[in-house]
Amino acid sequence: MEIDRRLFIASLGGAAAVAGMDHEARAEALEDYMSDQLEEALAPPADDEKPKFPTVAELEAQIGTRPFRRGAGGVFVAGRGNVKQLPPMPANATLLDYFKLRFTTVNHVLQSANRAMKTGMSEEIIFACLIHDVSQTLIKVDHGWFGAQMFEPYVSPKVTFAVRYHQALRFYPDPAHGYEYPDLYKRMFGVDYEPPVHIQAAYKYAKNHKWYLEPRMVTVNDLYAFDPNVKVTIEPFLDIVGRQFKQPKEGLGNDNSPVAHMWRAMALPDAPL
Ligand SMILES: [Fe+2]
Numbered sequence: 001m002e003i004d005r006r007l008f009i010a011s012l013g014g015a016a017a018v019a020g021m022d023h024e025a026r027a028e029a030l031e032d033y034m035s036d037q038l039e040e041a042l043a044p045p046a047d048d049e050k051p052k053f054p055t056v057a058e059l060e061a062q063i064g065t066r067p068f069r070r071g072a073g074g075v076f077v078a079g080r081g082n083v084k085q086l087p088p089m090p091a092n093a094t095l096l097d098y099f100k101l102r103f104t105t106v107n108h109v110l111q112s113a114n115r116a117m118k119t120g121m122s123e124e125i126i127f128a129c130l131i132h133d134v135s136q137t138l139i140k141v142d143h144g145w146f147g148a149q150m151f152e153p154y155v156s157p158k159v160t161f162a163v164r165y166h167q168a169l170r171f172y173p174d175p176a177h178g179y180e181y182p183d184l185y186k187r188m189f190g191v192d193y194e195p196p197v198h199i200q201a202a203y204k205y206a207k208n209h210k211w212y213l214e215p216r217m218v219t220v221n222d223l224y225a226f227d228p229n230v231k232v233t234i235e236p237f238l239d240i241v242g243r244q245f246k247q248p249k250e251g252l253g254n255d256n257s258p259v260a261h262m263w264r265a266m267a268l269p270d271a272p273l
């Protein structure tokens, strides 16, 4: 616990009052002060201090106030100000080139993969965490399905399954496996949000599937991957990328796979058509 010396001394009546106290009285006062602070920090928030989440209707009312739609991928919309000129992609672009030059959710996915690795999860789950949200560079709506499709030709079916169904599972708490519904979604989707029927159906399907824990673990690691004070690099994951991702030799976007255009759209997002 951090003690603000000035506040503490003021609470005792100022420096002169403290000077008149013996050693024991000071120690006792400090203990009382820390104990009060702890009680205050752990007390449940009063009603007017609780975070207020928007309703679905309030979020819908904001739609006409923006020049873009919320589902547009990160590479197409500036977070602040204007979009920037992007460095060109190398010929034979690899997954790592996309991590370094294009993906817009890098810190978040690295943090989630880092947690998966630290908690001893399987290599497929670690890799699924590493790529679970990178499709949001291209498009945010249905990012689990877009992400699974983008990666399907290059990864194992289990990884594809984990990426696809994490999108549905994140709306459904599973405390037994360590997943609580996050406040972030109350803020993003509205406090009274009901997932659409395709998400409800996907949840039911995934929940009864033998690979349920793959996407579930992606959602568990997701929860702990928004820490502004943690910086994770890609280096610890390079061996896993090498084993889990079949890099096409022509480069992502040039390999004529059924999803090459999705990678090209991120490589060349300024093409007018
Ligand atoms: Fe996600």
Ligand SMILES: [Fe+2]
Pocket (backbone or CB within 6 Å): 108, 132, 133, 222
């Ligand atoms: Fe995520």
